[in-house]
Amino acid sequence: MYPFKSGLRDIVPLALGAALYGTAFGLLAAQAGMSGLQTGLMGGLVFSGSAQFIVVERLAAGAGALTALIAGIALNLRILLMTASLRDVLADRPLWQKILGVHMTTDESWALFHAARAKGRPTSYWYLVGAGAGMWVFWLASTLAGYSFASALPAPRALGIDFAFTAAFIAILRGMWGGKRDLLPWAIAAGTVAGLTLTPLEPSWALVIGGITGAITAAIGGKHV
Secondary structure, eight states: OHHHHHHHHHTHHHHHHHHHHHHHHHHHHHHTTOOHHHHHHHHHHTOOHHHHHHHHHHHHTTOOHHHHHHHHHHHTTHHHHHHHTTHHHHTTOOHHHHHHHHHTOOHHHHHHHHHHHHTTOOOOHHHHHHHHHHHHHHHHHHHHHHHHHHTTOSOGGGGTTTHHHHHHHHHHHHHHOOSGGGHHHHHHHHHHHHHHTTSSSOHHHHHHHHHHHHHHHHHHHHTTO
16 A cells, blocks of 8 residues: 555645645635535535536526536546546556546646656556545645634635635646647637627536637647647
8 A cells, every 4th residue: 555655645745735725715615605514525525626616606606506517517527538548547446446546536646646657656546546535635624624714704805815716726727738739729718718708608608618619629739730
């Protein structure tokens, strides 16, 4: 089980950074009227910062549960590609281990796993799960801490804390940037979303359509590289 401990140890610096916007999510959840139990369950079962942010924000804005769910799924379509790149790690594992491995795959644990592999360090399924488990503990603890802090902050927006939500998304985007090859797909996706927000279309659907157009652009562009 040594690889598990190695992953758990190596993820700590990244997990500490994620804890900052985990705290921001806890504040948002409290302001949106969620209970502590709901916040904890969402953090533990969904375990996806970007999806949790957008779902709660959409619900707080008055969108229905279905549209909020679709927006969260659309924002996390990248997880399909991330887990596909781990096929050699997940292959031949029992079903419960595959489910656990997928659940523990986050932007941070996935990036750490591949960075370690690129450096020639020994990596394995349990290294990935260990890194994910570390992220899970820090994320859950920070979201609940943020929720608790909300009771001591009667007007968090007055302190500018609401900007933490925007800052969290900027940090997520920065970590996903892969260089100039991403410029066109990102621009088309952003332009599509911006254009659709000027129409009566519900913003959640704008995110879905924007994500799809950006992915198609990336796929087409990749064939010519």
